[in-house]
Amino acid sequence: MRDRLMTWSYRIRHQANRLSGFVRFYLTVVVLSSPFAVAQQPNSHQRKLDRIQRWVASKDPTVREQAVREAALFLPADQARPILLQALKDPAPQVRAVAAWQLKDHRVPGVAEALLSLLQDENDRVRAAAVWALSGNAGRRYLKQIMQLSREDPSGVVRFRAVWGLGLIGDRTALPVVIEALGDYNNAVRDRAAVIALETLADAKIVSHLLTQTNNVLPASRRIVMYLLGKYGDRDRPTAIAALMKGLQDPDARVRGQAALALGRLKANQARAALEAASHDSDDHVRGAATHALGLIGDTAALPAVRARLRDEAAFVRAIAAEALNRLGDHTVQPPEEFRAEELFTYPIHTPEHQDLF
Numbered sequence: 001m002r003d004r005l006m007t008w009s010y011r012i013r014h015q016a017n018r019l020s021g022f023v024r025f026y027l028t029v030v031v032l033s034s035p036f037a038v039a040q041q042p043n044s045h046q047r048k049l050d051r052i053q054r055w056v057a058s059k060d061p062t063v064r065e066q067a068v069r070e071a072a073l074f075l076p077a078d079q080a081r082p083i084l085l086q087a088l089k090d091p092a093p094q095v096r097a098v099a100a101w102q103l104k105d106h107r108v109p110g111v112a113e114a115l116l117s118l119l120q121d122e123n124d125r126v127r128a129a130a131v132w133a134l135s136g137n138a139g140r141r142y143l144k145q146i147m148q149l150s151r152e153d154p155s156g157v158v159r160f161r162a163v164w165g166l167g168l169i170g171d172r173t174a175l176p177v178v179i180e181a182l183g184d185y186n187n188a189v190r191d192r193a194a195v196i197a198l199e200t201l202a203d204a205k206i207v208s209h210l211l212t213q214t215n216n217v218l219p220a221s222r223r224i225v226m227y228l229l230g231k232y233g234d235r236d237r238p239t240a241i242a243a244l245m246k247g248l249q250d251p252d253a254r255v256r257g258q259a260a261l262a263l264g265r266l267k268a269n270q271a272r273a274a275l276e277a278a279s280h281d282s283d284d285h286v287r288g289a290a291t292h293a294l295g296l297i298g299d300t301a302a303l304p305a306v307r308a309r310l311r312d313e314a315a316f317v318r319a320i321a322a323e324a325l326n327r328l329g330d331h332t333v334q335p336p337e338e339f340r341a342e343e344l345f346t347y348p349i350h351t352p353e354h355q356d357l358f
């Protein structure tokens with residue numbers, strides 16, 4: 001929450017400061033794009049280069065930032081690179097950040113070293129852009145520094161990009177660090193960056209790695225671990241199912257519900273009795289998740305427990321029960337038209353505010 005408030009506060013102040021600059025910038029664009037101006041400069045490429053060089057020398061950081069963007073977009077890499085490297089030293093943090101971001105695909109000597117120096121920048125937006133660009137540029141060489149940032153940087157924006165960058169690099173020695181990130185207090189780091197990174201880094205022992213976070217003090221972390229055990233549980237079914245059945249006893253209802261769903265997706269018939277008990281949980285979302293899981297498993301022995309949910313006090317649980325009965329071969333009761341229980345239980349992967357900063 002603190003990181004989110006700080007991010008929003010920064011964005012509001014930043015946009016307010018940029019407003020007058022944008023007005024001046026777009027007036028400049030209109031003038032330079034007029035038919036008269038175009039007629040005076042017949043060489044399109046040279047015109048763009050001259051314009052960018054003028055903007056780079058502007059006293060307005062908004063104009064310099066746009067110069068960096070246009071250099072990366074319109075100029076050949078060998079012409080854009082000196083402009084981008086010079087912009088890494090700009091006094092305005094937004095210019096440094098954009099320049100670092102645009103250097104991600106410039107894999108030539110000197111670029112990675114220049115990006116590395118920005119990992120100590122005082123501005124978190126600059127550090128985030130630098131670590132993301134470094135991950136794509138020469139990540140394996142600087143894996144140690146990126147892992148350190150993902151663990152220790154005080155800014156969630158930077159940890160978010162560092163953890164995601166570890167997945168981009170694809171070196172499985174970073175897997176324990178990404179697993180640690182599942183316990184990050186920042187939901188963007190935990191629920192998005194770490195989950196995405198694991199799609200690349202998950203190995204045959206991913207289940208045992210996930211078990212290290214099942215007792216995390218953050219309920220949200222335990223919940224994401226239940227989700228991931230369901231996603232990767234086939235790599236070690238006995239261990240994953242045992243951990244998920246334990247998760248049905250978690251004090252947090254969201255964790256219990258996610259454990260039930262994961263057991264259903266793994267079609268863990270050995271958990272049928274535990275799921276039948278969970279279908280009587282005091283929380284209606286847990287009851288719904290357990291009932292849905294019984295339908296996914298497909299064992300007709302669960303019919304009495306599922307039928308009992310047709311009298312549930314929550315309407316959506318009754319609808320889930322009707323759909324589960326259909327899965328189990330009992331079509332006497334139909335769920336509401338176009339109802340799909342799976343749509344209720346899609347895991348919410350957060351889209352953080354700082355994802356589009358660059």
